[in-house]
Amino acid sequence: xxxxxxxxxxxADAQTKRFGLGMLSPTVVILLIMTAYPxxxxxVYSFTDYNLLRSLKKGSHFIALQNxxxxxxxxxxxxxxxxxxxxxxxxxxxxxxxxxxxxLFVNSLKxxxxxxxxxxxxxxxxxxxxxxxxxxxxxxxxxxIVNQVLQALHLPVYNWFSDIHTAFGMLVLIDVxxxxxxxxxxxxxxxxxxxxxxxxxxxxxxxxxxxxLFYVTLPNIKNSLALxxxxxxxxxxxxxDKVNLLTGGxxxxxxxTITQYLYNYGIKSLDFGFGSAGAIVMxxxxxxxxxxxxxxxxx
Amino acid sequence: MKKALSLIxxxxxxxxxxxxxxxxxxxxxxxxxPADNTSAEPTKLSLIxxxxxxxxVIKECLPAFEAEHNVVCEVQELSEGDLxxxxxxxxxxxxGSYDLCMVDGSWMAEFTENGVLANLTELGYSLDEDVIxxxxxxxxxxxxxxxxxxxxxxTVLLYNKANVEAAGYTGDTILSLEDMLAICEKAKADGKLxxxxxxxxxxxxxxxxxxILLSYGGWVIDSNNQxxxxxxxxxxxxxxxxxxxxTGSAQVKDDLIASCxxxxxxxxxxWPGWYTPTADTAADYCAITGAVAKGGETHNANVYGVWxxxxxxxxxxxxxxxxxxxxxxxxDVQKSTVPSGGVPCRYSSLQDAEILKTYPQYEVVCKAxxxxxxxxxxxxxxxxxxxxxxxxxxxxxxxxxxxQGLADAQSQLEALMK
Numbered sequence: 001x002x003x004x005x006x007x008x009x010x011x012a013d014a015q016t017k018r019f020g021l022g023m024l025s026p027t028v029v030i031l032l033i034m035t036a037y038p039x040x041x042x043x044v045y046s047f048t049d050y051n052l053l054r055s056l057k058k059g060s061h062f063i064a065l066q067n068x069x070x071x072x073x074x075x076x077x078x079x080x081x082x083x084x085x086x087x088x089x090x091x092x093x094x095x096x097x098x099x100x101x102x103x104l105f106v107n108s109l110k111x112x113x114x115x116x117x118x119x120x121x122x123x124x125x126x127x128x129x130x131x132x133x134x135x136x137x138x139x140x141x142x143x144x145i146v147n148q149v150l151q152a153l154h155l156p157v158y159n160w161f162s163d164i165h166t167a168f169g170m171l172v173l174i175d176v177x178x179x180x181x182x183x184x185x186x187x188x189x190x191x192x193x194x195x196x197x198x199x200x201x202x203x204x205x206x207x208x209x210x211x212x213l214f215y216v217t218l219p220n221i222k223n224s225l226a227l228x229x230x231x232x233x234x235x236x237x238x239x240x241d242k243v244n245l246l247t248g249g250x251x252x253x254x255x256x257t258i259t260q261y262l263y264n265y266g267i268k269s270l271d272f273g274f275g276s277a278g279a280i281v282m283x284x285x286x287x288x289x290x291x292x293x294x295x296x297x298x299x
Numbered sequence: 300m301k302k303a304l305s306l307i308x309x310x311x312x313x314x315x316x317x318x319x320x321x322x323x324x325x326x327x328x329x330x331x332x333p334a335d336n337t338s339a340e341p342t343k344l345s346l347i348x349x350x351x352x353x354x355x356v357i358k359e360c361l362p363a364f365e366a367e368h369n370v371v372c373e374v375q376e377l378s379e380g381d382l383x384x385x386x387x388x389x390x391x392x393x394x395g396s397y398d399l400c401m402v403d404g405s406w407m408a409e410f411t412e413n414g415v416l417a418n419l420t421e422l423g424y425s426l427d428e429d430v431i432x433x434x435x436x437x438x439x440x441x442x443x444x445x446x447x448x449x450x451x452x453x454t455v456l457l458y459n460k461a462n463v464e465a466a467g468y469t470g471d472t473i474l475s476l477e478d479m480l481a482i483c484e485k486a487k488a489d490g491k492l493x494x495x496x497x498x499x500x501x502x503x504x505x506x507x508x509x510x511i512l513l514s515y516g517g518w519v520i521d522s523n524n525q526x527x528x529x530x531x532x533x534x535x536x537x538x539x540x541x542x543x544x545x546t547g548s549a550q551v552k553d554d555l556i557a558s559c560x561x562x563x564x565x566x567x568x569x570w571p572g573w574y575t576p577t578a579d580t581a582a583d584y585c586a587i588t589g590a591v592a593k594g595g596e597t598h599n600a601n602v603y604g605v606w607x608x609x610x611x612x613x614x615x616x617x618x619x620x621x622x623x624x625x626x627x628x629x630x631d632v633q634k635s636t637v638p639s640g641g642v643p644c645r646y647s648s649l650q651d652a653e654i655l656k657t658y659p660q661y662e663v664v665c666k667a668x669x670x671x672x673x674x675x676x677x678x679x680x681x682x683x684x685x686x687x688x689x690x691x692x693x694x695x696x697x698x699x700x701x702x703q704g705l706a707d708a709q710s711q712l713e714a715l716m717k
Binding site for chain 2: 052053054056057076136140141142143159161162164247248250251252253254264265267268269270271
């Protein structure tokens with residue numbers, strides 16, 4: 001009798017395991033095809049001189065670490081890493097701060113929250129190409145509204161994307177304008193779930209607005225803040241389309257990010273071996289940058 | 300219940316994979332023979348072209364060919380960079396997706412060296428004598444023809460008429476680089492921008508500079524395809540260019556055209572496909588003479604950006620594509636594209652009295668095409684201009700001196716061309 005029960009339990013256990021595996025398998029298969037396979041081949045190509053066109057007739061050859069040494073000793077790549085890190089830090093800080101302010105503001109509204117939420121979200125809903133081209137038109141030295149307003153106010157005008165002193169700042173500004181609403185959306189959702197009783201208790205204890213913010217609001221939404229920072233860090237690190245459309249990495253490499261560098265020196269010339277080495281280096285850097293957040297999320 | 304769910308999941312996965320894999324469908328385009336005119340199903344020809352006027356003029360000619368050959372032409376219009384990678388990415392397939400492609404002259408060496416293009420001579424096509432000979436210089440490998448020059452793009456000097464006249468010149472009297480500088484300096488003194496250049500990509504930086512370099516008698520490679528960017532001629536040209544661009548600013552193409560049109564800017568290196576001047580327009584263009592000083596030695600300073608057409612070697616409809624190419628290169632068909640902005644590389648179009656009456660600027664284009672220079676026909680040209688453009692970008696932005704920038708460019712290019 002007892003043996004029968006044990007057998008049944010074991011069979012139920014095995015069935016549960018099989019069901020679990022069955023549920024996991026689609027995700028595992030998709031991950032293997034879409035992530036593991038390309039990652040493996042990118043790693044393999046990074047040790048070769050694979051060029052898409054040249055390999056048609058001459059094939060590709062194993063060149064060990066040559067791509068990596070060439071890449072890491074290239075001053076343009078080093079500058080691209082610096083630009084990317086600088087951009088990521090600035091963009092994430094500004095986006096987090098502005099997104100949080102927007103979320104707190106909308107959350108505090110007694111009326112019109114829905115309208116405000118929709119309006120503030122609009123920049124994030126636009127495709128990046130549309131955003132980039134709209135800003136290019138607005139900042140055009142010929143017919144751009146920004147320079148026209150500055151001229152009307154007798155202020156100095158700039159050739160925003162071609163001036164080495166303004167191009168990088170403009171890219172940060174445009175990215176913040178487009179992505180701060182994403183931070184706002186996530187933080188606004190988190191703010192909605194903060195228990196009102198905690199605010200009431202804090203008020204009864206005589207806490208002022210700043211104390212409520214630092215001792216009630218922020219501790220309650222810290223996980224969402226960490227998630228936002230992680231997502232924005234990864235996204236900012238991959239910045240490409242805005243740079244490619246607006247500056248192409250110039251002037252004088254001042255806006256070249258890692259992805260733009262890889263496009264210019266690897267993808268455009270179809271040197272996929274060299275480009276793969278760059279992609280691997282970039283993946284490692286993103287993992288390093290995100291590891292703090294990932295550790296925190298896991299714990 | 301769980302078993303049923305697992306089974307459904309497995310089925311969905313299997314179906315998805317089968318759907319993603321797709322099946323081979325026989326289409327008329329799998330055949331390597333021309334379409335049968337009597338067949339009800341039209342053959343599909345796929346064209347990959349440079350977007351803008353270049354593709355527009357081709358699209359306008361297609362309906363007649365489609366009707367005559369029972370063909371449907373699908374046109375993909377792309378930017379220059381996307382066109383290059385589109386053709387290259389398709390070249391690795393045994394069966395290509397494209398039947399006719401537009402090719403920039405500077406890609407020729409790389410494409411032919413790696414077997415991307417079909418041999419047009421073997422397909423029975425040859426160029427006639429009406430085509431301006433200089434424009435065919437890069438179309439051959441030995442005696443074999445691989446490309447046909449379709450759109451006669453060649454660098455010209457785009458200028459604002461009023462600004463040039465304010466400096467005491469006309470288009471006909473801009474005879475040297477010094478004249479260009481004098482006009483631009485006058486414009487700057489009048490509170491306008493002088494010379495506008497495209498600083499938004501390495502390719503544009505290099506291309507806008509090449510006519511100046513040629514005027515100084517320099518070039519980027521020697522006869523052995525070794526880089527020559529750290530030479531006295533190159534340095535003189537670069538120093539002059541720095542003076543010239545100091546009168547204006549870097550702008551993107553659309554802004555450059557708008558600047559010359561509104562008079563906010565005075566001049567810049569452009570292409571005939573960008574702007575159609577008439578007696579009433581504020582801007583016009585002229586050929587760059589290739590002389591540094593008035594009365595000095597003149598060099599051939601017009602750089603080709605000729606858009607050629609060819610057939611990918613993996614096209615599934617080579618014979619039909621050859622017929623289409625012959626049709627598009629036909630004298631009369633090409634002449635018919637002129638009112639829509641077409642610039643054929645043909646004497647019969649560019650020297651036609653009727654055409655010149657309406658479009659007098661084609662005389663300038665014809666002269667420029669007769670004595671133009673192609674960018675170096677080397678397989679490494681993409682990497683070459685990326686390196687050179689990056690160093691020039693440093694020089695024009697004051698990050699490096701001329702000597703330092705050109706020395707760095709030379710050493711990197713030597714490593715590339717080893």
